[in-house]
Amino acid sequence: MNLDRLLRGQVGLLSIIGAGKTVATVEDDLDLTPDHGGFRAELLTSLATFETNRKRERQTRSNESRAARGLPVPGKRRFGFESGNIVERPEEAGVIRAAHRDLLAGHSVRSIAREWNQRPCAYAPC
Known part of the structure; x- marks a missing residue:
């Protein structure tokens, strides 16, 4: 496995560097403890994120x-x-619009999800 397949972001890389581990890839082993190994890993991870x-x-x-x-x-x-993701399904599209209005009014995503979970039939056919 290539390093860019293992890690797609700096957060995962930093946790591995912090653990002081060596990563074995298809190409070679990458010792993350010295500065140059960490730099190389950061560069590869940045390129993977860019792609x-x-x-x-x-x-x-x-x-x-x-x-x-x-x-x-x-x-x-x-x-x-x-199906096809172009034509609206009216009973569901209205729910999405209501959630959007709630977000703009300052409600949190968590509160909207909680409400949806408490009353599932209010948002989609049961």
């Missing part, structure tokens, strides 16, 4: 382009939409 962000941006643009042309967006059906 992940680039991939996300490409996928977002592709999905937006597909939706603009009326084509289905791949993946699971999103809450609030029919």
Whole structure:
């Protein structure tokens, strides 16, 4: 396994560096205790994060382009939409709009989730 597959962010890397461990990858062993090993790992992790962000941006643009042309967006059906993720499912879309209004009014995501969990039939067909 390459280091960039093991770690996608600095937080995970810092926990491994803090533990003083050596990481064995397909390419070689990376001793994280000396300065140069830690620097190399940070660089590889930063590059992996950059590539992940680039991939996300490409996928977002592709999905937006597909939706603009009326084509289905791949993946699971999103809450609030029919299969294909373009046409709204009215009974769910209204719930999403209400949650959005609540967020803008200062309610926390946690409080909205708590309410949804207490009254599931109020937000989706049971």
